Amino acid sequence: MFNLIRNEWEKILKKKSTFVMIGLLILAIIALSGILKYVDNNDESTGDEWQADIQQQIETDRENMEEYGGRQLGTYYQRNLAINEYRLEHEISPSVESNVWTLVDEAKMLTSFIGLFTIVVAAGIVAGEFSTGTIKLLLIRPMSRTKILLSKYLTVILFSLLLLAIVYGLSSIIGVILYGFPPDDAVHLAYQNGEVVERSQGLQLIITYLLYSIDILMLTTMAFMISAVFRNSSLAIGLSMFLLFVGNTVANLLAMQFDWAKYLLFLNTDLTVYFDGMPTIEGMTLTFSIIMLTLYFLIFHALAFFFFKRRDVAA
Amino acid sequence: MTTVLSLDHVSKSIGKKRIIDDLSLSVQEGEVFGLLGPNGAGKTTTIRMMVGLMRLGAGDIVICGDSVKDNFERAIKHVGAIVENPEMYQHLTGYQNLVQYSRMYKGITKQKIDEIVELVKLKKNIDQKVKTYSLGMRQRLGLAQCLLHDPKLLILDEPTNGLDPAGIREIRDHLKYLTREKKLSVIVSSHLLSEMEMMCDRIAIIQQGKLIDVQTIADQQLEEKSTYYFETSDLGKKLLQLREKWMIALKGEGFIIDAEKEEVAKLIKELTEADISIYLVQKLTKTLEERFLEITGS
Incomplete structure (x- = not known):
């Protein structure tokens, strides 16, 4: 099994397209840091009177809540109020100055790039072998097809972890170079189950990254399934990317109208709402989402393995 | 085996x-x-x-x-x-x-x-x-x-x-x-x-x-009788005699005969004695292609 994964890993890393992907990702991180630094320099710092500012913010939030406090906005104001009151009480100033974590936090939007690249790899890893015919020499080895497919899936997951590590690691390094090490008292205030909790920012960001990658994991698994079932990488890439970009929006639109939307994959992929925020549809819980995700995950894999194992290789 | x-x-x-x-x-x-x-x-x-x-x-x-x-x-x-x-x-x-x-x-x-x-x-x-x-x-x-x-x-x-x-x-x-x-x-x-x-x-x-x-x-080599092609000068009067004795069939510049190895040697001797020149003696093996076409009937 280890050898199979090593084989797959080697096949991916020796491809030119892989280098292009990693190169683009690194460029994107550098560009993002540059832009942030530039914007940051033009930003005027609010300085020492943060307590007064927050007091003012609390008051506006209260007014707004009374006026617009509907189903979704209400919880938003509630969260802001709770966090701001906590700040006043414990004298934690909002860190107006950028530090290394600001960059790492902003870099999390690059996870959609990672999603894109991982989908491309997942879509090609099975279908590609069929279209080049190399699948024939791969399947006539003393290895079960289950093991071969599993090694391919695990390799895709490893690849996405590599990309995540590149983004997190490189943005931290650039962050330290640009802003130096963060102040000791920099904590993240999270709003969880109606309470405010303190978290270390580095840890909070790792959690955020992992939560963001659930999206990637699910779409990658779907792309992988399409790749294994239909042996067609274009279909796998096309469908998964389409869903990556519009899936969330469409699901959210549906969620405003229909309650059944909570069974859609995309309303369950964003688990961050359960750790810091509120779910899209009332009554959805972390457990519910995890069950839904597991279900989707298992269905995708059941399809992939079933078809891959039974398939007659005739091409 | x-x-x-x-x-x-x-x-x-x-x-x-x-x-x-x-x-x-x-x-x-x-x-x-x-x-x-x-x-x-x-x-x-x-x-x-x-x-x-x-x-x-x-x-x-x-x-x-x-x-x-x-x-x-x-x-x-x-x-x-x-x-x-x-x-x-x-x-x-x-x-x-x-x-x-x-x-x-x-x-x-x-x-x-x-x-x-x-x-x-x-x-x-x-x-x-x-x-x-x-x-x-x-x-x-x-x-x-x-x-x-x-x-x-x-x-x-x-x-x-x-x-x-x-x-x-x-x-x-x-x-x-x-x-x-x-x-x-x-x-x-x-x-x-x-x-x-x-x-x-x-x-x-x-x-x-x-x-x-x-x-x-390897079957082919074991078969007792094979087909041979003889290229010779004009057979003349000898032809009739050969036909009776060896069942030959005329072909090209000579004739075809089904015979065993020893018989071929005898035939060559006979022809030489009758003052007929032999230019070529060739064993015709049935090629696989012929057998294949025979078997598949196409």
């Missing part, structure tokens, strides 16, 4: 069409066994079922005592195969490709890989990417790939497809070496009759998924 591979009433249908119909045959140790048949006869399908690329419809295939159906991983360990063209990873070098395959077996050393590379004469190009290889080099790399794990049975689907005469000759020499020196059994498929005749010990003729006949190539 031990049986290396046996097909036991194998059938396969795709949709409603029966592609392979109750096929049974066996291959012995050290034998080159040919699967011959026109395009679409089911040769490739049969081979794909042997190596597990296609599922068996009915029946079973046993390789060195292990069933492909029940114990695929054990059965396939004895097999090295090229199915149609040897498609390798184009973006890897020849050597990297071989390393890929070697990782899927236990205990293939670096020396072993080098040894095989030497054997198929690819040493010079082994560190180039496969996409730069010529068809002949790819074919040789394909052969290297299936020899890595010292298989007992080689299965080659159209191994000479698209090769030039030198390449075909090379493959033939390799196969001869492997069967004689290493006691390998080989199954080759082809639709080229002349080629099969030169390579194989036995040939199975398949048509529309059915086994029509199995021919032993």
Whole structure:
């Protein structure tokens, strides 16, 4: 099994397209840091009177809540109020100055790039072998097809972890170079189950990254399934990317109208709402989402393995 | 003689069409066994079922005592195969490709890989990417790939497809070496009759998924009577006499006769004594092609 994964890993890393992907990702991180630094320099710092500012913010939030406090906005104001009151009480100033974590936090939007690249790899890893015919020499080895497919899936997951590590690691390094090490008292205030909790920012960001990658994991698994079932990488890439970009929006639109939307994959992929925020549809819980995700995950894999194992290789 | 591979009433249908119909045959140790048949006869399908690329419809295939159906991983360990063209990873070098395959077996050393590379004469190009290889080099790399794990049975689907005469000759020499020196059994498929005749010990003729006949190539030499062609000067009066005694048939500048070896010697003596010049005596073996056409009735 280890050898199979090593084989797959080697096949991916020796491809030119892989280098292009990693190169683009690194460029994107550098560009993002540059832009942030530039914007940051033009930003005027609010300085020492943060307590007064927050007091003012609390008051506006209260007014707004009374006026617009509907189903979704209400919880938003509630969260802001709770966090701001906590700040006043414990004298934690909002860190107006950028530090290394600001960059790492902003870099999390690059996870959609990672999603894109991982989908491309997942879509090609099975279908590609069929279209080049190399699948024939791969399947006539003393290895079960289950093991071969599993090694391919695990390799895709490893690849996405590599990309995540590149983004997190490189943005931290650039962050330290640009802003130096963060102040000791920099904590993240999270709003969880109606309470405010303190978290270390580095840890909070790792959690955020992992939560963001659930999206990637699910779409990658779907792309992988399409790749294994239909042996067609274009279909796998096309469908998964389409869903990556519009899936969330469409699901959210549906969620405003229909309650059944909570069974859609995309309303369950964003688990961050359960750790810091509120779910899209009332009554959805972390457990519910995890069950839904597991279900989707298992269905995708059941399809992939079933078809891959039974398939007659005739091409 | 031990049986290396046996097909036991194998059938396969795709949709409603029966592609392979109750096929049974066996291959012995050290034998080159040919699967011959026109395009679409089911040769490739049969081979794909042997190596597990296609599922068996009915029946079973046993390789060195292990069933492909029940114990695929054990059965396939004895097999090295090229199915149609040897498609390798184009973006890897020849050597990297071989390393890929070697990782899927236990205990293939670096020396072993080098040894095989030497054997198929690819040493010079082994560190180039496969996409730069010529068809002949790819074919040789394909052969290297299936020899890595010292298989007992080689299965080659159209191994000479698209090769030039030198390449075909090379493959033939390799196969001869492997069967004689290493006691390998080989199954080759082809639709080229002349080629099969030169390579194989036995040939199975398949048509529309059915086994029509199995021919032993060495049979020809054992037949008592053969057909000979004599090219001679004008027979003149002798003709009538010959017709009566030897049952000859006129052809071209001479005649054709069915006779045993000793009789031929006698006939030559007789002709010389009658002052008839003999320019040529040629043994006409029935080619496989003639037999094939005879059997398949086309």
